[in-house]
Amino acid sequence: MEPLRKHKGIVALLDRSDIDTDQIIPKQFLNGINKLALGKHLFHDWRYLKDGSLNPSFELNQDYYQGASILLSGDNFGCGSSREHAPWSLLDYGFKVIISTGFADIFYDNCFKNGILPIRIRQDEWLLLAKEVMLQKRTIFTVDLEEKVCLTEKGKAVFFKIDTFRQKKLLEGLDDLTLTLQSHQKILCFEHNQQEQFPWI
Structure with missing residues (x-):
């Protein structure tokens, strides 16, 4: 998983609420495990x-949203089933x-496991960002994960909260597997001790 520290990209506005994982x-398209x-x-x-x-009427098909890497979406995004294919498709x-x-x-947690940063903000902050995107169409935001802030081209700043452990995982590019492998020597030591204490197991 690639580290995510500071990301600058085009913003696509999808002003729809309750977008579920089946949408x-x-x-x-869930007949495989290839991301x-x-x-x-x-x-x-x-x-x-x-x-x-x-x-031609769908938002993401508009010319000014091509190449977007930041999605500004309505409330309750990722509801429905727990399929991990949802963040896989967004990332791909x-x-x-x-x-x-x-x-x-569940969707929120799956995003962190796959290297996507989901940012929760207040409604008034969301409206501020959405207004800038609607007025400018093709606009760029800069998201600084270390400082926990989203900066717009107009100079507006929206700060966000994130769990320290999840922040660390994204900053260092750690998925669950690489995180576990960091304790490889401790795991080997534990298994060795177990074998010595309980050789019949």
């Missing part, structure tokens, strides 16, 4: 028309940061 990545190539199916039912062509599409007034708990 993020529909069930027909790659899921980005093309992100928001599939909204992004594409029945003939497979891009839906290119999103590194998701900003919302609220996230479903």
Whole structure:
């Protein structure tokens, strides 16, 4: 997992609440565990028309949002099922940061496990950011995880809170596996002691 310290990117506004994981990545694309190539199916039912062509009315298909890596979305993002394919598809599409007034708990946790920074902010702060994106269309935010602040091109600053342990994991690029491997010698020592004390096990 790549470390995430300071991220600067184009912001896409998806002003919809209660976006569930089936809308993020529909069930027909869950037939594998490969994290790659899921980005093309992100928001599939909204992004594409029945003939497979891009839906010109969908927000993320607009020219000014191409290359976006920061998603500013409505409340209760990632609700529904616990499928980890949801953050996989967002990451493969290119999103590194998701900003919302609220996230479903399991989705929120899965984001950290996959190198995405989910940022919770107040409604008034969300409206401030959304207004700037709507007025400028193609705008860039800078998210500084160490300072826990989101800076807009207009110079507005929105600070956010994050659990210290989760912050450390993102800053150092630690997923659950690499975090466990940091204790490799302690694990070996424990297993050795167990074998000496209980050789019959």
